[in-house]
Amino acid sequence: MNIIVDAMGGDNAPKAIIDGCIEAINMQEGFKITLVGKSDIIQKILDENKYDKDRIDIVNATEVIEGDDTPTKAIKSKKDSSMVVGLKLIKENKGDAFISAGNTGALMTGALLLLGRIKGIDRPSLPALVPSKKNMVLLIDAGMNTVCRPINYLQFAIMGSIYMKLIYNIQKPKVGLLNVGSEDAKGNETLKNAFKMLSEGPINFVGNMEGNDITSGDIDIAVCDGYVGNVSLKLFEGAGSLLLNELKVIFTKNIITKLCYLLMKSAFKEFKTKFNADELAGAPVLGVKGLVIKSHGSSKAKTIRTAILKRAIPLVKCGVVNEIKNQFENMEVKPSDDEIR
């Protein structure tokens, strides 16, 4: 198995990205990594570390797509960028997955333009996993599509169901439509039409859900447009950080509370981990002909390591891309003519 990694993408690239790859290699056997980017810089950082040299290759790419580059323009003009070169390696079957912490819009656009959509899918989607009182919950879409038609919600739901089945072995993932109320007739026209489509779709649709149902753990998949999904995902991170902040205040109040913290340190470590973005790192672009994983823009070495070991490798093994291909080929999901919301 060969995991292709964009060495130049993300706030802490290339150092943190390369360190993360080395950590992954040193922690687990059975796969190789191809680092894409400026080879001299990459080689220099690699040489500072101890690792099995046979397991990391470099493919040179002279350009870098920056965070503020315009997605389509960047993909079309920076043909020798680490992102474009990495995606092409996937297209040419020279790797099993491509991980990048770079410009999200550019990665989505690149995946679409260079790998192409799976037949039957109008809009590929970038989902995100968030913790709940029970299992992890999939938010789909989490930022790729800020305007959606009802048919898109249904396609998100189907792809999300396949994803949750494969990674968590949930046979019939419960799908909810993220809405402003739990009653059937809630929301704007798009949501009402999406509700109808989801009700008739080949999924386990449980109806409308509200924001607090994301964390209740009673559903497995929250379907929404990328605007709501992206705000929800980031608000969730923000709320977590706010509450941990408040806890810090409480625990540093006096000598007794400080003692309590020391006594409970280990317990809190688990707690923090659960709400740590690093642990939630790496979401696949679902609906394109290839496995592309977006890692957090602020990815540290640990984030990249997690994206490789806990996302890329399991997703390659379970063949999520082919599963989606097969299911959509054997199914007729026709775009509706509903107005765009």
Next chain:
Amino acid sequence: MNIIVDAMGGDNAPKAIIDGCIEAINMQEGFKITLVGKSDIIQKILDENKYDKDRIDIVNATEVIEGDDTPTKAIKSKKDSSMVVGLKLIKENKGDAFISAGNTGALMTGALLLLGRIKGIDRPSLPALVPSKKNMVLLIDAGMNTVCRPINYLQFAIMGSIYMKLIYNIQKPKVGLLNVGSEDAKGNETLKNAFKMLSEGPINFVGNMEGNDITSGDIDIAVCDGYVGNVSLKLFEGAGSLLLNELKVIFTKNIITKLCYLLMKSAFKEFKTKFNADELAGAPVLGVKGLVIKSHGSSKAKTIRTAILKRAIPLVKCGVVNEIKNQFENMEVKPSDDEIR
């Protein structure tokens, strides 16, 4: 000052509502309460309590608008419902504020149809306050308008700025547009046009913001459509409940952690309060000709008490409705022709 309260609205009505009113009366001087609803039932509950009988009146209303009633239909058909009667009392200046924990849609519709819009405002809004690392942050709209035009975002921003100035004495509240990224050109067409309008508006606009910026405390007002706002508000409650849940697990782990909890109980009380929906109770409908306050559907006595003492009374005193009237009368905010998102 006379606060009119819908005795029949909400999951725990009428008992919890009436108990909340009595608590408020017994805690603070200087105002009266008019309870609207089935007088025999209300009287019976009142008689079970000790309070200053001169400070609570009853106005009889034979019908009740249920949670699953269709808003417009309910307001038009149930003319003798506690909600309609209560709103009419406001229209006839027989009270200074109307509080209801009943059907949100019906309350919004009723406020619009019976009290009417303030001139210059296309869409009244129901905002919500959420805690951040610094001050409270206003989410506007938080559920009243699930589809918005750019002009609506600007009007929300102006009303929100007046509201935050009056209740927290912030001279120039920082307004952010809740979006999928912080760069200027982010989001769909509606958001891009809203960004333009906000940039030119009579407000302190700081640009696009992301979900995690709600809790950072760097902005005072997050402007968004009611779909995103409502999901965000409820997700915030859900995330809080999830984290408190996790804390409970940690503190009940063993005898030492239990001891820690006892030692820190008081500190945690503040902590819980900050994230307790009861404390965030009661949001005014901004943009209608009268002060109407929506309290949480699951309002308990404490929620209603809070809505009366911490929302209704301060808002009557600062004259928020007239402030909005004056500002919009002295200003030209023309609706744009942008497409609905």
